[in-house]
Amino acid sequence: MSVYLYRWGKFAFRRKWIVLPVWLVLFVLLGGLGAQLSKPMSNDFSLPALPSERANEILDKHFPGASAAYQFDAVTGTYVIAAPEGQKLTDPANRAALQAFIARLDQLDIIDHSKPLSNPIEATDKLGCLADPDPAKCSGAPLNVLNKTEPATVAFMSVPFSIKTFDDVTDAHREAASNVAADARNAGLTVELGGSIAQPTGGPSGQAELIGMGVALVVMILAFGAIVAAFIPIITAIVGLGAAMSLIMVGTGFISLPSFTTFLASMIGIALSIDYALFIVSRYKHERTVQDSPEEAAGTALGTAGSAVVFAGLTVIIALGGLSVIGVEFMTWMGLGGAVAAAFAVLTAITLMPALLGAFGRFLFTPKLPFVAKHDPEDDRQVTNGMRVAKLIGKAPWAALILSVVVLGALAAPAAGLNLGLPGEDSMPKDSTIRKAYDLRTDGFGEGSNGVLNIAVDLSGVAKDKREEAVQALRTKLGSYSHMDYVTTPQWSDDGQGALLDGVPKSGPNNQDTKDLVAEARGAEAEFESTYGMQYGITGTTAIYADIDHVLLSKIAPYLAVVAGAAFLLLILVFRSILVPLTAALGFLLSMAATFGATVLIFQEGALGLIEDPRPLVSFLPIMLIGLVFGLAMDYQVFLVTRMREEYVHGKAPKEAMISGYHHGARVVTSAAIIMISVFASFLLETDAIAKQMGFALAAGVLLDAFLIRMVLIPSLLTLMGKWSWWIPKWLDRVLPDIDVEGAKLVELQNKSVELDKEPVHAS
Numbered sequence: 001m002s003v004y005l006y007r008w009g010k011f012a013f014r015r016k017w018i019v020l021p022v023w024l025v026l027f028v029l030l031g032g033l034g035a036q037l038s039k040p041m042s043n044d045f046s047l048p049a050l051p052s053e054r055a056n057e058i059l060d061k062h063f064p065g066a067s068a069a070y071q072f073d074a075v076t077g078t079y080v081i082a083a084p085e086g087q088k089l090t091d092p093a094n095r096a097a098l099q100a101f102i103a104r105l106d107q108l109d110i111i112d113h114s115k116p117l118s119n120p121i122e123a124t125d126k127l128g129c130l131a132d133p134d135p136a137k138c139s140g141a142p143l144n145v146l147n148k149t150e151p152a153t154v155a156f157m158s159v160p161f162s163i164k165t166f167d168d169v170t171d172a173h174r175e176a177a178s179n180v181a182a183d184a185r186n187a188g189l190t191v192e193l194g195g196s197i198a199q200p201t202g203g204p205s206g207q208a209e210l211i212g213m214g215v216a217l218v219v220m221i222l223a224f225g226a227i228v229a230a231f232i233p234i235i236t237a238i239v240g241l242g243a244a245m246s247l248i249m250v251g252t253g254f255i256s257l258p259s260f261t262t263f264l265a266s267m268i269g270i271a272l273s274i275d276y277a278l279f280i281v282s283r284y285k286h287e288r289t290v291q292d293s294p295e296e297a298a299g300t301a302l303g304t305a306g307s308a309v310v311f312a313g314l315t316v317i318i319a320l321g322g323l324s325v326i327g328v329e330f331m332t333w334m335g336l337g338g339a340v341a342a343a344f345a346v347l348t349a350i351t352l353m354p355a356l357l358g359a360f361g362r363f364l365f366t367p368k369l370p371f372v373a374k375h376d377p378e379d380d381r382q383v384t385n386g387m388r389v390a391k392l393i394g395k396a397p398w399a400a401l402i403l404s405v406v407v408l409g410a411l412a413a414p415a416a417g418l419n420l421g422l423p424g425e426d427s428m429p430k431d432s433t434i435r436k437a438y439d440l441r442t443d444g445f446g447e448g449s450n451g452v453l454n455i456a457v458d459l460s461g462v463a464k465d466k467r468e469e470a471v472q473a474l475r476t477k478l479g480s481y482s483h484m485d486y487v488t489t490p491q492w493s494d495d496g497q498g499a500l501l502d503g504v505p506k507s508g509p510n511n512q513d514t515k516d517l518v519a520e521a522r523g524a525e526a527e528f529e530s531t532y533g534m535q536y537g538i539t540g541t542t543a544i545y546a547d548i549d550h551v552l553l554s555k556i557a558p559y560l561a562v563v564a565g566a567a568f569l570l571l572i573l574v575f576r577s578i579l580v581p582l583t584a585a586l587g588f589l590l591s592m593a594a595t596f597g598a599t600v601l602i603f604q605e606g607a608l609g610l611i612e613d614p615r616p617l618v619s620f621l622p623i624m625l626i627g628l629v630f631g632l633a634m635d636y637q638v639f640l641v642t643r644m645r646e647e648y649v650h651g652k653a654p655k656e657a658m659i660s661g662y663h664h665g666a667r668v669v670t671s672a673a674i675i676m677i678s679v680f681a682s683f684l685l686e687t688d689a690i691a692k693q694m695g696f697a698l699a700a701g702v703l704l705d706a707f708l709i710r711m712v713l714i715p716s717l718l719t720l721m722g723k724w725s726w727w728i729p730k731w732l733d734r735v736l737p738d739i740d741v742e743g744a745k746l747v748e749l750q751n752k753s754v755e756l757d758k759e760p761v762h763a764s
Contacts, residue, residue, distance in 0.1 A: 001307050001310065002303040002304065002306075002307045003303065005302045005303045005306040005307055005310070005350060006299040006300060006302060006303030007299065008302065008350070008351070008354070009298045009299040009300075009301065009302030009303060009306065009350075009354040010295050010296065010298060010299035010354075012298075012351060012354035012355045012358070013294070013295045013298040013299070013354045013355065013357055013358035014295055014358065015355075016354075016355040016356075016358035016359045017359075019351065019352070019354075019355035020352075020355050020356075020359060023239065023348075023351070023352050023355070026243065027239055027242060027243055027246075030242075030243050030246035030247055030250070031242065031243075031246045033246065033249075033250050034245070034246035034247070034248075034249030034250050035246075035249070037249065037250050037252070037253030037254075038249035038250070038252050038253060039252045039253055040167055040252075050544065050547040050548070050551070051522065051537070051538075051543075051547050052537070052538065052539040052540075052543045052544050052547050053537075053539075054537035055067075055454060055455070055456040055536075055537030055538055055539035055543070056456075056537070056539060057537070058456040058457070058458045058498060058535070058536070058537050059456045059498075059500070059539075061458065061460075061498065062456075062458065062493035062495060062497055062498025063456075063493050063498060063500065066500075067539075074165070074166070074196065075161045075163040075164070075165065075166055075168070075169060075195075075196055075197055076158070076161070076195035076196050076197065077158070077159045077161055077177060077193060077194070077195040077196070077197035077198065078156055078157065078158050078159070078193070078194045078195045078437065078441075079105075079156065079157045079159060079181065079191055079192070079193055079194075079437075080154065080155075080156045080191070080192050080193075080194060080437040080440045080441045080444075081098060081101075081120075081154070081155050081156070081157070081184070081189055081190065081191050082153060082154045082155075082189065082190040082440055082444070083152075083153045083154075083188075083189065083190075084188045084189070084190075087153075087188075088150075088151070088152040088153055089120075089121060089143065089152055089153065089154075089155055089189075090121060090130065090143075090152045093187070093188075094187075094188070094189060095121060097183075097184050097187035097188070097189050098119065098120075098121065098155075098184065098189065099119060100183060100184070100187075101180070101181060101183065101184035101189070101191065102117050102119055102157075104180050104183065105117060105157075105159065105180050105181075108176060108177070108180055109162075110161055110162055110163055110173055110176060110177065111159060111160065111161060111162065112160035112161060112162045113162075114160075115160045117157070117159065118142070118157070120141075120142035120143045120155035120156065120157055121143055121152075121155065123141070123142050123143075124138070124141040124142060124143035124145060124155075127141055129141045129143075129145050130143075130145065130152070133145040133146055133147075133151065135486065137489065139486035139487070139488055139489075139504070140488030140489060140502060142155055142156055142157065143155040144444040144445055148443070148444055148445050148446055149443050149444055153444065154440060154441070154443065154444025154445070155444075156441055156444075156445070156449075161197060163197075166196050166199070167256075169196070169197060169199075173197065174197065174198060174200075177193060177197050177198065178193055178198070178433065181193070190440065192433045192434075192436040192437035192440055193433050193434065193437055194425055194433075194434050194437035194438060194441070194450075195434075198432075198433055198434040198437070199434065200432075211678075211682040211685065212270055212271075212675075212678050212679030212680075212682040213234060213237065213270065213274075213679075215674075215675070215678035215679075215682070216233070216234070216237075216270075216274045216675040216678060216679065217230055217231070217234060219671050219674050219675050219678070220233060220234075220274075220278060220671065220675075222671075223278065223282065223667060223668070223671040224281065224282070224285065224365065225365075225368055226364070226365040226366060226368050228360060228363055228364055228365070228366060229281055229285070229360075229364050229365050232277060232281055232353070232356050232357070232360065232364070233273065233274045233277030233278050233281065234274070235352075235356060236273050236274075236276075236277045236348040236349060236352055236353055236356070237269070237270050237273035237274045237277070237345075237348075239348055239352060240269055240273040240341070240344040240345050240347070240348035240349075240352075241265075241266060241269035241270055241273060241341065241344070243344050243348075244265055244269050244340050244341040244343075244344040244345075245262060245265060245266070245269075245341075247340055247344075248261060248262060248265060248337050248340060255333070257333050257337065258330040258333055258334055260334060260690065261333055261334050261337035261338075262337070263690075263691060263694075264334050264337060264338045264341075264624070264694075265337045265338055265340065265341040266341070267338075267679065267680060267683065267694070267695075267698065268316070268320075268338045268341045268342055268345070268628065269341035269342075269344065269345055270679050271632075271675065271676045271679045271680065272313065272316065272341070272342055272345035272346075273344075273345040273348060273349070274672075274675050274679075275345075275635065275672040275675060275676060276309045276312070276313065276345055276346065276349035277348075277349055277353055278668060278671055278672055278675065279305050279308065279309055279349075279639060279668055279672065280301055280302060280305045280306055280309060280349055280350075280353055281301075281353070281357070282305070282667070282668045282671075283300075283301040283304055283305035284297055284298060284301035284305075284357055285365060286301075287300045287301050288365075294357075294358075294361070294362075295358075298354045298357050298358065299354075301354075302350060302353075302354055306349070306350045308638050308639060308642060309346060309349050309350065310346060310350065311570075311574060311638055312631075312634060312635040312638045312639070313342055313343070313345060313346035313349075314346075314570075315566075315567070315570060315630070315631045315634040315635070315638075316338075316339070316342040316628075316631030316632070316634075316635070317339045317342050317343055317631075318566060318570075318631075319563055319566070319626075319627040319628070319630045319631040320335040320336070320338040320339040320342060320627050320628070320631065321335060321336060321339045322335070322559075322562060322563065322566070322627065323335030323336075323559075323623065323624075323627055324336070325559075325562065326555045326559055326623065328551070328552070328555070328620075330620075331620055331623065331624070334620075334624065335624075335627060338627075338628070342631070384663055384666070384667065385666070386662055386663045386664075386665070386666025386667055386670075387659065387662070387663040387666075389662065389666065389711070390658060390659040390662035390663060390666070390715065391659055393658075393662075393712065393715045393716050393719065394655050394658060394659055394715075394719050397715075397716040397717075397719040397720050398716070398720070400712050400713070400715070400716040401712075401713060401716040401717065401720070403712075404708045404709070404712045404713040404716070405590070405713070407594075407708065408590050408591065408593070408594040408704065408708060408709075409590075409594075411594035411595075411597045411598050411601075411704070412590070412593035412594045412596070412597040413597055414597040414598075414600040414601045414604075414605065415593055415594075415596035415597040415600055417600060417604070417605070418596060418600055418604075418617065418622070419510075419512050419600075419604055419616040419617065420549040420552065420553055420616055420617055420618070420619045420621075420622070421509070421510030421545060421549060421615065421616030421617070421618070421619060422510070422545050422548060422549070422618065422619050423618060423688075423689050423690055424438075424450075424451075424508075424509050424510060424541065424545070425437070425438040425450060426438050426450070426508055426509075426510070426613070426615065427613070427615060427689035428689075429687045430612075430613075438450050442508075445504075446485055446504065446506065447506075447507055447508040447511075448485050448504045448505035448506050448507055448508065448514070449504055450508060450509060450541075451505060451508055451509030451514060451540065451541050451542035451545075452502045452503065452504055452540050452541075452542070453502065453503035453504075453505065453517075453518065453521065453538050453540050453542055453543055454500065454501075454502060454538065454539045454540040454543070455474075455478070455487075455500070455501040455502070455503055455521070455536055455537075455538050456498070456499075456500055456536060456537050456538075456539065457471060457474065457490075457498060457499040457500070457501065457534060457535075457536040458497070458498060458534065458535045458536065459471070459496075459497050459498060459499060459534055460497045460498075461533035461534065461535065462532050462533050462534050463533075464496075466532060467496070467497075467499075469532075470528065470531075470532040470534045471490050471499045471501070471534075472490075473528070473531075473532070474501070474524075474528055474534070474536065475487045475489075475490065475501060477524055477528075478501070478503050478521055478524075479503075481517055481520055481521065483505055483506055483507065483513045483514065483516065483517040483520075484503055484504070484505060484506065484517060484521075485504045485505060485506045486503075486504050487501055487502070487503045487504070488501060488502040488503075488504075503521065503538075505517050505542065509541050509542040509545050510545060510615060510616045512616075514542055514546070515542075515545075515546040515549065515550075518538060518542060518543050518546040519546070521538055522538060545619075548619050549616075549619050552619045552620055552622075552623060553619075553622075555623060556622050556623060556626070559623050559626060559627075560589070560592070560626055563588075563626055563627065563630045564585045564586075564588060564589055564630075565585075566630075567581065567584060567585040567588060567630060567633075567634060568581045568582060568584075568585045569581075570634070571584050571585070571634070571637065572728075572732075572736065573736060573737070574638060574642065575641065575642070575645055575726070576726075576728050576733060576736065577645075577725060577726050577727065577728050578727060578728055578729075579721055579724060579725055579727065580641060580645075580718070580725055580726070583713075583714060583717050584633075584634070584637050584641075584714065587633075587705075587709040587710075587713055587714060588629075588630060588633050588705065588709070590709065590713075591629070591633065591701065591704045591705035591708070591709045592625070592626060592629065592701070594704050594708075595625065595629065595697060595700050595701040595704055595705075596622065596625075598700045598704075599617060599621075599693065599696060599697045599700060600617065602696065603615070603617060603692075603693055603696065604616060604617060611692075615689070617693060617697075618689070618690050618693050618694070621690075621693055621694060621697060624694065625694075625697050625698065625701060628698060628701075629698065629701035629702065629705060632676060632701075632702055632705070632706075633705045633706075633709070633710070635672070636669050636672070636673065636705070636706050636710040636711075637710055637714070639665055639668060639669050639672070640661065640662070640665040640666070640669050640710055640711070640714075641661065641710075641714065641718075642661075643660075643661035643664045643665045644657050644658050644660070644661030644662070644665075644715075644718065645657075645661070645726065646661065647660040647661050648725075648726055654718065654719070654721075654722045654723050654725060654726075655719050655722075658715050658718045658719055662711075662715055666711065669706060669710065669711065670706075670707075670711075672706075673702055673703070673706035673707065676698075676699075676702045676706075677699045677702050677703055680694075680695050680696075680698040680699035680702065681695060681696070681699040682695065683695025683696075684696055684699075
């Protein structure tokens with residue numbers, strides 16, 4: 001590999017005015033195709049074969065068409081209306097304003113007019129609940145009369161829309177659904193809109209990427225000690241990310257991709273592009289000091305650092321592409337989107353980068369900044385901070401090992417309380433109408449009213465004279481659970497063989513008590529089937545969230561095992577060692593546990609007050625985090641430890657090889673990690689809850705793995721293990737392919753070239 005990259009590096013450097021236009025044409029072509037073929041992305045995070053689907057089957061059997069309202073991509077809308085402070089909705093003026101609002105709402109062309117709209121005051125009055133708010137009959141009333149707050153002050157209206165799926169909702173639809181309440185608001189009513197009709201589309205704003213690039217630029221200026229060179233990785237990042245995003249947009253023209261595919265790809269694309277370019281440019285800077293030919297320096301840099309980049313990028317691609325083995329469609333596409341971004345990061349680093357080095361030529365490392373990057377870490381005669389840290393670890397390896405394990409173990413402890421959930425209306429910004437609707441409904445009806453359990457009952461196997469008794473027994477049983485607030489009166493199907501109950505939990509959709517309630521309610525089915533021959537299923541937002549959480553939580557351990565196993569096998573190829581890959585994989589597991597713990601501590605438990613609304617972690621975050629940080633961890637392992645192995649192979653003692661390799665690689669790994677952390681942490685500035693959590697978790701994962709695992713724990717273990725670090729059975733060494741990440745064949749090629757140049761030329 002190193003020889004091919006060496007030759008390509010020289011060619012691209014020399015033929016820069018061919019390579020650069022080719023990249024420009026490719027970039028414009030992909031951008032044009034992406035713009036022409038792109039279609040809206042999906043927000044469907046549903047999974048196949050969930051237990052909640054059983055309820056939909058019963059609904060379709062006895063309530064034809066009713067299951068559509070419980071589909072993950074259904075267009076739902078709930079208006080929550082509150083009276084002015086100190087007043088009631090039943091006051092004449094407020095009642096009139098509410099009736100006028102319903103009349104205007106009924107005129108919207110996006111409303112399904114086959115289903116008449118119901119005035120919540122009149123619906124409550126028909127139940128007799130205005131005069132006698134008896135919990136037995138008024139629990140399902142759309143006007144709060146059961147003293148959750150002041151009676152008759154808050155109401156809600158679930159409105160049917162004619163829009164087929166969430167992906168069909170446009171900004172014009174959202175604006176119309178909101179503006180229809182303008183007159184009611186002017187009359188003094190508070191009207192907020194919840195449901196998917198109010199759900200905004202689009203991912204992060206893009207500001208985070210700019211901030212991340214800004215920090216990366218500063219870090220690279222400090223690393224290179226020059227301004228022009230610092231812009232080269234920025235250029236490759238823009239080109240690589242732009243090309244990857246365009247290709248993903250092309251993909252939306254043929255398949256439905258989840259909206260967060262672009263968010264994940266942008267995080268990966270920016271960070272990896274800059275990291276890989278940083279690694280190659282750093283090596284090129286060193287080669288310029290030891291070689292007379294810039295072209296030869298570019299070839300050598302690409303043959304050595306470029307080989308490591310290819311392998312490091314391959315680990316990221318494998319980790320992200322490996323998400324497809326989980327069997328969750330939206331995670332498969334998100335992983336493949338990230339893999340595309342990683343592939344373009346590698347491609348720009350090894351093809352575009354050497355051409356840019358040739359284009360900027362002698363201006364690359366000018367002007368040099370005084371007192372910045374003064375010492376070259378490639379010069380063994382100079383004492384760098386990396387060498388000082390390495391010597392300190394070498395003197396006290398046990399202390400370094402124990403300290404890093406204790407810190408990581410302490411951070412990992414909160415991970416035992418990991419709770420997962422999907423981003424719901426409670427995760428929206430507090431100033432959004434969808435969050436205001438959630439809070440208003442919570443105040444009026446309890447938080448559980450935002451995540452009702454829809455219990456579909458199949459009575460076809462129950463004797464006709466026992467059906468009402470069976471349903472009432474089920475209602476009583478469900479209502480007796482400690483986490484259930486109340487269960488509504490049953491709604492019967494036209495054929496008399498089905499019933500629909502709504503169970504309102506005491507807690508919100510993502511609360512663990514609510515998920516336990518779902519499991520408890522489902523667990524009672526065997527008893528009722530045995531007694532009455534009755535079957536039922538539970539669906540609704542809460543049940544679907546609980547199902548998805550359970551599925552994804554069950555996938556964490558298998559995926560972690562697959563990733564750690566892949567790390568072990570891949571690193572055997574790179575380091576031709578058993579213990580180095582083993583410690584690398586185990587170190588990754590430790591950094592993952594600590595990252596989970598830190599994220600739980602901040603986002604779930606609200607430690608340090610950094611998060612205003614603590615809530616469960618996003619369901620797919622742990623698996624995505626494992627895939628991403630695995631790839632990045634292997635990047636740093638390759639960048640740092642290959643140099644240690646190189647020094648050992650060239651004759652240094654294990655401890656001295658560790659110190660020398662650390663001296664050579666510490667600056668680039670530190671710079672790369674800081675850039676990654678900056679890019680990821682910048683997403684904390686986004687308003688989106690998923691972006692915040694993923695940004696923090698990725699930043700924490702890189703911080704812990706790069707600085708505690710790769711730069712403290714691994715060097716201390718290499719020192720303690722000594723020569724056994726590089727032991728491998730002879731039979732295994734013979735059968736393993738030589739991928740030559742360290743560029744040994746390149747050195748042989750260069751030595752042969754030098755010998756040929758020295759041979760005298762004889763005239764014939």
